[in-house]
Amino acid sequence: MLVAIVLLALEPFFAPYIKIDVTIVSAALLFAIAAMSANLLLGYTGLPPFGNAAFFGLGAYGCGLSLKYLNVHFITATLFGMLAALLGALIVAPFLVRRRGIYFGLLSIAFGQVFYFIAYRFTSVTGGEDGMSVPRPYLVFSSFTLKETAFYYLSLVVFVISLLAFKLIVQSPFGRTLVAIRQNELRVRYLGLDSNRFVFVAILISAGFAGLSGALSAMLNGFIAPLSLDWHQSGDFVLATILGGSGTVWGPLIGSLIYEIGRDIISTITPYWQIFLGALFVACVLGFPRGILGTILARVGAAPLSNEPEEANWTQSPAIAADHRG
């Protein structure tokens, strides 16, 4: 773990040699935070999160708007972004908590789209389709904005903190309960735990991570467009998670690095990045559904949390299935 962080910390120094720009790695680190947010729901709780881009985008707009209109410090703006994402989650989560499996996926896509259309249509505030620009952040004086390398280290620090927080969460009794919900929700309920409440909190935490990622990404790009709230974006988060290994702590980072660096390289060669992305989806699903890290861990015998429990929790426990039908 330390090795990976040290390697990442040294990246700016060997960036010119391996021709991978720090901005790309910054983007990957921030993307990884959003992928972690998807991972909490997908890999641990067993729910397909296809609306996390909404929280990501709320974080971005929350941060961008507070920087633009309130002229606050970027740390405050980031907190505003996370707050916006949490508020969004508070509205949506009550509809989502009672559902599992494909119904959860469907609802998360549909509710996520609401925020996309609001951003798209609310032109006077968000700039609509044209997007809005975000001023570059500064640490102390407004004349000293953070340059690429400084922002890279900021992203790295935030990423490491997020990773540690994520690790603490999934290893805590709370995180264990989420895994238990994925494996056998009925048993969790028989033990007297209100599983819906755990799912509710998981959605909020997930939204917080996504909002954090969105806020920093907005500052990194200096720009926000409504498309960052679209469900395609949510799909990319899920892809990065599965590509790296869902249900593993480091998987989302691996997936995000491949996603961002791959996009950077392929975009310079051909204009058809989207075809490659689509092919990556297909290959990942059919070829290595456990993801890169998941496959490696399975090889060495340290079986990771499989995303496919032996008993698919929501189809074969009739009582819960009945309950979730409402």
Add this chain to the structure above:
Amino acid sequence: MLEHAGPQIFNGLVLGAFYAIVAIGLSLIMNLTGTINMAHGSFMTLAGYLAFTMIARGTNFWFAFVAAPIIAVLVAVIVERTLIRPLYGRDPVYSLLLTFGLSLIAEEVFHVIWGANTLPFAPPASLSGTLALGFMNFPVYRLFIVVVLVLAFAALALFLYYTRFGLRLRAAVQDTEMIAALGTNTQLLYTINFGLGILLAGIAGVLAVGLLGLNPTTGNTLLMPAFVTVIIGGMGSLYGSIVGGILIGLATSLMTLYVPAASEVVIYVLMAIVLTIRPRGLFGEEGLFG
């Protein structure tokens, strides 16, 4: 303002019928195999482009109208057999991601072959023009769309409820293992069911070309309302999809008239209201995916 409401209500009904037919196709596939087919819109667009190309090469409209959806179904059957089949019985997130990837590829391929611009498409002379209904003039093409979609609904209902195959299909939704044990080839059932869903999508796709224009994302713009239709109508209900589709079709077109900015968001608000009152949708059935 009110004098415009009449035509908008008719437009809403047409739009609603579209949403319904796409939603039924999605719903068929979702109920039997637990696959959320994100590539559904791509098959619609494919059928649209195929029809466009055939007509541009001088083919008769009616031939193209029948042939394009069938070709789309053939492509869909190949895709189902090779790519989607290995994912049955696995976590639904995988088939969702796979079909999502397929839709990304398809969109870019359409882009490369037919370009990004919206292509012009004129319905044949027999279907253009308007029909005077006394209180309003109604385009014949829209009427044609309504007739075709109503016929498609009727045919589907007859197929599902009055044929042995339809019976097997409905039984398989309830209990796939049992129907397999009783000697039905469930793999074949899945394939035919998938093809059936895509057939509906293909018909809608060709019809949509004359109504919404044709560009690489035509089908995908109908996909999201179709999801909402499934949620509002209740998963697994044919009639629910029709009612849900018409409901959101009307809501969309009336909002377009009165509050254009809210025309997209209104269907999600409607969805939230329905889910608050009836968590499993208006006609959600027991015994299906929950």
